[in-house]
Amino acid sequence: MPVRPSRKNTDKHATPQVVVPDGAPSWVTPELIEKTLEVWQRYYEEELIPEDALAMIMGTSQLFQSLADGRRHETVRRSGPRKQP
DSSP, X not given: OOOOOOOOOSOTTSXXXXXXXXXXXXXXXHHHHHHXXXXXXXXXXXXXXXHHHHHXXXXXXXXXXXXXXXXXXXXXXXXXXXXXX
């Protein structure tokens, strides 16, 4: 289990260095990890780490992929006059 290092920085003007965890897809950037941590930290009592952010990102990615795959099986209905068979 990863150790939860403190991301708190005493220098308010310094940018924290966020590292993308090993095994992450190439489209996951340090900025995406950092933004995910920034957005979600307020909802967690325990400090989140980059591995937590990656798990959130990948879960969301899988959800969107499932939704996109499901749409392929739907009939696209067009607006216009309705025709009776």
